[in-house]
Amino acid sequence: MTIKKFKLYSIVLFVFMFLFFSPFIISLAASKPIPPIDVVIEFDKHPAIPGIAIVNLKLIPLIKHSNIDVHIELPEKLRLINGVGKWSGILEVDKTETFQYKIYIPDNKTYGLKAIIILKMITGEAVRREEVLEINPVVKKKELKKNHTQEEKGRGVIEFKGE
Amino acid sequence: MIKYRIQKSDFLFSVLFLLSSFFFFASCGSSGGGGGGSSYVTISGVVQFEDRVFDSTGFTSAQNKAVRFADIEIINSSDSSIVTSTSTDENGNYSVTIFPSSSNIYVRCLTSTSVGYSKGTKAYNIEVVNGNGSIYSVVSDGFSAALSGTYSKNLTASLDSGAGGPFNILDSLIDGTEFIVAKNGGFTSKKVKAIWYDGNKDGTYYSTATNDLYFLGKSTDSDSYDDIVILHEFGHWVAGNFSKDDSPGGTHTITGYYDIRLAWSEGWATFFGSSVRSYAGYSNPEYYVDTTGGSGNGNLLFSYEIKTPSYSSLATGSDNELSVSSVLWNIFLSAGFNGIWDVVKNYLPSTAEISLEDFWDGWFARGHNSTLNPSSIFSARSIEYASDSYESDNNSSQAEAVNFGESLHHTYYPLGDEDWISFSATNGTTYTIETLSLTNGADTHLFLYNTDGATLITSNVNDYPYTDDRSLTDKSSLMTWTATATGTYYVRSKAYSDSGAISAYGSYNIRVQ
Structure with missing residues (x-):
């Protein structure tokens, strides 16, 4: 060459x-504001029901020197097999910290696993976040009448049935 | 000038065309009016969507709301052709008249106003689409309109069907458009296009590249019912299309301190959203509320207030977006929106590196200080656009003498302000001269002068290309110098003003030790 x-x-x-x-x-360039602590709760492994699910709670503090409380609330029928239900401490800013939980799920009913996170700032103010992970969620069927693609001069239209 | 010569044949065709048109419209008129409406079918109804009401705790209830100014189409079921079209009015009502037909038809209401509904000075050009650019719609059952008469077809886009969210985005954007139309005396012909779909993980943002709005549709964070989030992004659209936005972008949290251009851009957008909601008559417009979008009440992601701002001790300075929102909101409460809009629309576009500093300058330059002196509103958020207590200290003869280790608080104000200090140095002793605790976007630049107050010894050159900064991420200044003779030396401090400078003002402390 x-x-x-x-x-x-x-x-x-x-x-x-x-x-x-x-x-x-x-x-x-112009995204929406994010809260002072980012929280993600998700399955690491879905259980064979009845069985044990592995759930990851990921926290990313976005301001320095903040004390964080983590509290997991389980519905009566679910059992925490492994993991700390209540935790308090300081996490490093902009770093992801993952808390892992093993939870026994007895049946196919829908449950909500709630994580409550309170970030206490050095100024004395606090941010409370609640995240709920649905276990065995009921999938709602959307009534899509039909999806016209590229009709009428190249315009696509998605049609939902009105009620 | 171009001249056309009319041919005889052209003239004949024109006459024939006019005559044909006359007969067509005349026949329509006689059968509709004189015939007692016996040859027509009227299809009418009201279109609504399931709206979600929220407060600072998340969703509180759901209620039906009119779908305003949206495109209505009567569709032929057999070939999907459009029989006729119209728009809903401000109450969601529509009515169309067609010829009777044995074909199966249905009514379709779209998440668009592209038909061009206009009423007085209002003109809407909004579209809510999915990731492929397809418009959402809600449709009636098919029916035959073979017999003349009136057919009532009401439509509701429910939350569960998946259609409610896109119609809510349309509704919020109409609120925003109505506000701009009222305050600006008209809108723009540019289309407001919003992209949302279930499963969208790309983010919620306004793209300067496409001039479109994008909204999250994640299972853990869907923004289709987050009215204030939608209006926040529309606020960016308004800045981009009516003013100017110099934000460098990036993620941002309300308690963080950032580039003053980003803080302005985001602070403005949230303020704008609240202003729209105030104008539209919603309760507690001073709250920014972001939900997960999950079904049922609650589902709050986070919320904050801008009047007496949440996290008040952190909402300070021109480099914090919540502080910027709060300043604008309190000016709005005292002086209304018109002055703010005048500065944003008529002053800011002529400035570079737009930030709250430029808004402040514009407020005075456009004469709005006669309506409201905003000094106390700015100072309540620790924004010091005012001379410091050591002025005048603009040259070596006015320099403030500092003691070893003493820290003096200064501001760069007004434009071009310099702060001079003097200190006693002993031959052979090494001194650290530095600026600390920079706020309000300050970018300091230090110069050390000899005992005559005129001969430059050194200036802080620490980090190329930001030659005045302590580091690439720290705009404070640091000089280390060893005295070669005992005497009184001088330090000149000024806002960095060379290439890449963003702020003209700012607050800082200066210390010699």
């Missing part, structure tokens, strides 16, 4: 990469 060709290919590649990626870079 000649230097001239290499330069040309470099320019083409740059233009392509810029055009392709710039919307993604710019598109985050």
